[in-house]
Amino acid sequence: MSDERMEVANGNGSAEAGAPVGTLSKKSFTSDQEVRWCPGCGDYAILATVQSFMPELGILPDDTVFVSGIGCSGRFTYYMDTYGVHGIHGRAPAIATGIATSRPDLSVWVVTGDGDGLSIGGNHLIHALRRNVNLKILLFNNQIYGLTKGQYSPTSEEGKVTKSTPFGSVDHPFNPIALALGAEATFVARTMDNDKQHLTSVLRQAAQHRGTAFVEIYQNCNVFNDGAFDLLREKPQGAHNQIRLEHGKPILFDEDTRCVAVGENGRLVVANVDEVSPDDIVVHDMHGRPSLAFALAHLSHGPNEPTCIGVFREVERPVYGEAMRAQVELATERLGRGDLGALLRSGDTWTVSASV
Amino acid sequence: MSDERMEVANGNGSAEAGAPVGTLSKKSFTSDQEVRWCPGCGDYAILATVQSFMPELGILPDDTVFVSGIGCSGRFTYYMDTYGVHGIHGRAPAIATGIATSRPDLSVWVVTGDGDGLSIGGNHLIHALRRNVNLKILLFNNQIYGLTKGQYSPTSEEGKVTKSTPFGSVDHPFNPIALALGAEATFVARTMDNDKQHLTSVLRQAAQHRGTAFVEIYQNCNVFNDGAFDLLREKPQGAHNQIRLEHGKPILFDEDTRCVAVGENGRLVVANVDEVSPDDIVVHDMHGRPSLAFALAHLSHGPNEPTCIGVFREVERPVYGEAMRAQVELATERLGRGDLGALLRSGDTWTVSASV
Amino acid sequence: MLEGGPPGAPATHMTKTVEEKERVVIRFAGDSGDGMQLTGDRFTNATAVLGNDLATLPDFPAEIRAPAGTVHGVSAFQIQFSSRDIMTPGDHPNVLVAMNPAALKAELSTVEKGGTVIVNEDAFVQRNLDKAGFATDPLEDGTLDGFQVFRVPMTSITVRAVEQLGLTRKEAERSKNMFALGLVSWMYGRPMDVTINWLQKKFGDKPQVFDANVAAFKAGYNFGETTELFATSYLVKPAPATPGLYRNISGATALALGLVAAAERSGVGLFYASYPITPASELLHELSRLKNFGVMTLQAEDEIAAAGIALGAAFAGELGVTGTSGPGMDLKAETLGLAVTLELPMVIVDVQRAGPSTGMPTKTEAGDLLLAMYGRHGESPMPIVAAKSPSHCFDTAIEACRIAITYRTPVIVLSDTYLANSSEPWRLPDVDSLPTIDPKFATGPNAGQEFLPYLRDPETFARPWAIPGTPGLRHRIGGLEKEDGTGDISYDAENHERMTHIRAEKIEKIADSIPPLEVDDPDGDAQMLVLGWGSSYGTIRAAARRVREAGHQVATAHLIHLNPFPKNTGEVVRRYPRVLIPEMNMGQLALMIRGRYLVDAKSFTKVQGLPLFIEDLEAEIVKVMDG
Amino acid sequence: MLEGGPPGAPATHMTKTVEEKERVVIRFAGDSGDGMQLTGDRFTNATAVLGNDLATLPDFPAEIRAPAGTVHGVSAFQIQFSSRDIMTPGDHPNVLVAMNPAALKAELSTVEKGGTVIVNEDAFVQRNLDKAGFATDPLEDGTLDGFQVFRVPMTSITVRAVEQLGLTRKEAERSKNMFALGLVSWMYGRPMDVTINWLQKKFGDKPQVFDANVAAFKAGYNFGETTELFATSYLVKPAPATPGLYRNISGATALALGLVAAAERSGVGLFYASYPITPASELLHELSRLKNFGVMTLQAEDEIAAAGIALGAAFAGELGVTGTSGPGMDLKAETLGLAVTLELPMVIVDVQRAGPSTGMPTKTEAGDLLLAMYGRHGESPMPIVAAKSPSHCFDTAIEACRIAITYRTPVIVLSDTYLANSSEPWRLPDVDSLPTIDPKFATGPNAGQEFLPYLRDPETFARPWAIPGTPGLRHRIGGLEKEDGTGDISYDAENHERMTHIRAEKIEKIADSIPPLEVDDPDGDAQMLVLGWGSSYGTIRAAARRVREAGHQVATAHLIHLNPFPKNTGEVVRRYPRVLIPEMNMGQLALMIRGRYLVDAKSFTKVQGLPLFIEDLEAEIVKVMDG
């Protein structure tokens, strides 16, 4: 088939033909559509990293689907040379659920934004997480509505002055990691647009996870919310503020001078390493109950103080689509593959013979 | 006014006239509509308790509004002799937000169900919680769709056999308390339909809370999901399983033989009192970061093992409607009460004189 | 299975006079707890097996269960059966079986003057009279004057009949509906074995319950037979019917079977995503039982999700179907608009109920036609098909799937509460005779080496259905306007206009594949046409028959395809000087016909949450005829 | 404020020939970053102040910002100004100002043959030519043959003009749009002071920026004046206009002001809940700035919430308003249905954009009329009003609020992208002359000692608006069918029919309070009517004028109220043998008029995301006239 594919130019005028697994490259996942984000937008970096990462999965672009909603982030789909649906605002998780549950053979990715995924699409997101559908959800969080030219979003900090809040916003923002954990998510992670290495490692773990993987990506909107995450990336603050979570490792940061420790009542606190006894230092554990991950999510109120990035949680749970299929197979085993004629005839029937 | 009120029979044929604050009674909050739940439904007990509790607030029925969605729970509104809106499915929090933000003088209550509030209405619920609108939200959780005659709900246990899942449901349920905490709720509590005293005390604290109070009420649907909470109420299991949270008190239960203690990494565990050192026993704290409350919410996977009831969390945060009003007042102070004529004339204007 | 024709009822039968009747309408009414729906179902099956034509109408109380014994708690089941073909459950019952005072209170008004009323005398005690709101006892106070009343102590006889079986009195009493069934079965010579076989199947493993039910049933049968009370029993001969194998079927079941059949005949997997809502939930329930047919069912978090999930499944290559009722249709609108521009096969079932808003959730209406036509922003045309009878829901489902798959478009199926809940005999189609549907999945490039996702079949304007996993056909599609052919995003003015016209023409082209509108005009010289759609079919045909029997001439036609209309529709409506359009709404089809064909079609509307009545329509037809 | 009439441009002006023109269409085009919208705005204000009639049309690129220098990145602003009244921004520019090759590429095709093209020569370097996709330099390769071309090195002159101010070259270059503005201001004798005053206001506190802009502006002005390049300047006399105080206003602003005015004149607080969406977001932005008018604005989590919040506010006694565009209208449908049965005052603004689905979010269309009419399940009638011009959005908003409050009903306001973004001079109304609206809040019982929430005003069928906190008027209302009068839940068949008819009649009754449809038929014997609605008003009037100037007779009429229609609508459309209905959709009003009045109205449709063009409609009118 791959040779056939070699001859075939694919959809939407994309020029390049699919490559066989072995030879997959970044180019295999790059469509021919001109990328139209604002110069300097964090989305470019994410796109480049995702495109270079995908070949590693050894899944053909032909077997990969990207589904997005509406927003700057939503355009992502057009730039991936895979199958793709650019849906409507907030509904990508639903559309993707239909694809993933009916086609376990596909690798299905959702790209959404803080408005698309957490404002209008909040309900579909939490239910997808609860069900553990086999989806990889990338939420580009720029803490603003980019595409509609700069209104505040459910992740914007309180008091945010935007086009729709000239006197400052009065809503308290969501903490996407905490919300996902509250919604029973089985995989929850956070990473940054421009940290290619970290983003890649998170994508890798997300792809390996069976079920819904929720990945929040801090993304810079240099036009409407520039520098929102600078305190997490720029030197020197970045080094001070980034808490990189690694399973099984004690949670240290700021060149190992500071740590996350257990305080009274089991509360987590940020402390100086030399001020706490080593065994009070929290060892990161992605598994088990979500309480630890939740506490870590709430260490900071926003990306301007010590904030965790990496995988907060990873647990095994039945995958929704697979469980559905299993029922179909079980039923078919038990009752035999249904016979339409017999089905129609079920219940009381009677014959009217010509004689009458 | 109250005397005027005395002469007035009120809406929807309800016979009884409003009583002045002093003389408020259960009757003052009881409408004349025939109650139409199935005989034995847990909703009756909740209704009776709410009606007897309301007078205590000293707020006139005239200044009280109940808003509900669709579901058996939704009928609640008709039975309260207050102002009321029986909205559409899942949208009660939105409708109530409009009422509460525009009328800080009113006491606004939302009654919803596990389907109404967590399935179709999930998005409005989490956003109301995030915003901290001045609403008291009572979620009647019977872990089933009652009104539509028995399909599973987002709180039904896995494997639930219902009309829509003859082979058992395959979704993992929400933990409403955890979801609310993940959504930044400022007040989160759980109680039981038939525990008048506990329900009343939770209602009292909810009413006192400034902002959104989220109260999950375990409610028995004796027709489609009978006995779902028996292990939390019937003797002897009830006594073994109920963990009653009280702020500032060590968390003990099962006649103080068992407790909630801090395990390694700050994890909470259920233990026998005599097996843990007293200072490892968790002291309940409603305030501060939500991590403790979240951990308590996740002690059990359902109402069939040791489960917390009571107020999980209570924190102060600006109330949405008030903050909005404050902006209006501030703006009016700063710029003076707007003058329509001046507003129309703003920007470049020019005069066309008759001469031309 | 039984051979057709009435299996001789017990010989003893003949000791009483037997009167022959052409048609009978019976209404069973009792408390929600009394099992009237089951009683009705059983009587229906015995009747069906006996070969009468029939139509049924269950009538449950509103969604919340009312306190026992109250008027709100009354549950009723109506059946009309006949020795000739009939089309409706009947306007007015000839016989009312009232299990308690509330049932009598609720239902008496609909019974024909001089009709028969059979009451469970035991239930007429003060408590129940109060609950039902009777000041005095209707059995005594003349309320029933002019009716033929039979007072039967059903409860006590039943209890006596089953007492030796060692059931509690409460359990025993529960069988009184079987007594009523037995009694009425005797009155109309229904075969006993059908019911007893069914009880065997149902309770075979619970011998005590089985025995109790049989005992009660026989007690009722024998009570009719032996007591003086009933002088006559009635004979309703089988109706002439096309030879074949029959079953009785409700619209809800027929629709489910139709979807499964379409999946089988197209080889495309059925994926049903829905959020429960009365009266559409039945479809979810039915399909979720058919997993061994490979049917995937998903209960979504809301209707928007259900539509999105079905659409996603369609993109993935499944037959994506979502079902709901009015409020859910509102919510699906935006997603259906997306489906229109994605041009993917998808079926949306709207089981209409009385609106607006929550309205009367358990009552019927046909108020969503214009919503189906125009309920999306922008120019967003969608095909619409509507079922005309319970069994026709089967064909309608298949036709909707055929259109969806062939033309790559979402299709709306309109049913309603009445169709979903009522039932009629259905001559089973031969599976192999069912249409096959070719999904024609795209397998390779369609423009030289290129694959253009919006390059169309010149015949149907269908675009390729290229599902993920197909080598080399990768493409991205979305809700933004697309360039003709490539499907690339386009803001070009002419392209938008072209695409808008193409989307409209594609729907119009469907008319090439549908049969012309059939007109029933026996003498061919009627001056008036009654044009209908949806569940009013039976009423219209019955009313027209009566009008004709009264010596007038009237033509009838019934639209299955509401968008596009059959090609000859304009010609047909223009052919008749007078056109009457009866609808269970305020005249929605009438607006479409008037606006499109400029004929002065008159509306006959009924918006009561009930089906049209034959007598009302008959009167209207005559009025319009003369007027 | 300036007195009307052209303030004499500098005396030196006269050293060149001055040619008088009746009307001019100028299109400023450049990169998104070039500030063309601002340039256009400034030119517009100077023109307005000068007393010309005018109409403008901004034309931004699609939502996502395209790379600088590309054709997708081109942002344009078109203005027509005239010494007589004009109604549209004009079909074809007489003058194109192109700041870079991409702008020339994108816009040249629309310029009239022989028109004037002013290019920023400095921008025509290879890099830009490549980005714009020019193989060869259009300034050299004959692309511009047949146009009157002016090559002006705008960038370099600007830089020179401001260099002594010590700005970086980059900053300096940014002022080049001011140079262009100055140049064109000179060409058409626009007053300098208006612009300079504005710069003063804007940059008063940033002297360097202010100086740079003024320097660039003057440099442009003087360049026209002094160089040989421009032989002629043009004089466009003020247009005769009703005396009064004027401002230039866009539809978005006018709509916001109208809502505020309605709140003021009714004494009801304005509560605006919305979810951002192009092109409706402006309304949210405008209103959120007006907090000192007591306006409450809430950005909801989605459109369903926004509608629900506005409805809740209405129940609480506020003027609940929600605004959106097509996709959001779909989502609000269910909540609007609830508002219909709750019978509460509420206003829903739909700023229409090109659909279906996401469509072309920045382009205009009028495709939501039938959605507004029928986009809810069941029988759910709602009044609809549509604005006809930017300034008319003000009156339309007030009228919508009047209907909503007076009749206790949700009301839909239809605007569109074109109306929202374009502007025209507006003669400011005297605030006291604005209609007052009496909310008539219920204060006490309305039936003896009883309060019946659904007891109606016999005139208007309005039910009482009894807001929480009113002593003794406690009541519960919801989406279930309500008993006439009491508002109690009712499943009664006749009641449902009665309520359905009452809801319909209430909307019809609104016609009693609206003016008859005005017909513009100068000679009174036209044989053809052009009937319009919405933003096509200007085009229709202009086209009709041309047709008349060509010696034909044609009548025009424009519907502001789409539901109910003015009472004389039927009489009007029947009066003319020929009726033409031009729409930016596939014929939605046409269907309503044909279906209701059975007149053979013809559709003229344009679905290109653009306003109708005068010349196209003119041609169509003549065609239909002769045809």
Ligand SMILES: Cc1ncc(C[n+]2csc(CCOP(=O)(O)OP(=O)(O)O)c2C)c(N)n1
């Ligand atoms: C139903 C609907 N409502 C509103 C919109 C307008 N809209 C498009 S994207 C968007 C928000 C985008 O914000 P976000 O999801 O954060 O994406 P970003 O642009 O920041 O990447 C909105 C409100 C729409 N397209 N559809």
Ligand SMILES: Cc1ncc(C[n+]2csc(CCOP(=O)(O)OP(=O)(O)O)c2C)c(N)n1
């Ligand atoms: C838009 C819409 N979708 C679906 C329904 C049908 N419906 C009514 S209530 C309900 C669920 C009720 O469950 P829950 O909220 O748990 O309330 P309960 O009856 O259990 O108290 C559903 C699906 C509806 N009325 N409207």
Ligand code: SF4
């Ligand atoms: S608006 Fe912001 S998020 Fe959108 S493309 Fe531009 S920079 Fe990126």
Ligand code: SF4
């Ligand atoms: S169905 Fe269940 S929840 Fe509803 S009224 Fe009956 S018992 Fe209560």
Ligand SMILES: [Mg+2]
């Ligand atoms: Mg964003």
Ligand SMILES: [Mg+2]
């Ligand atoms: Mg429930």
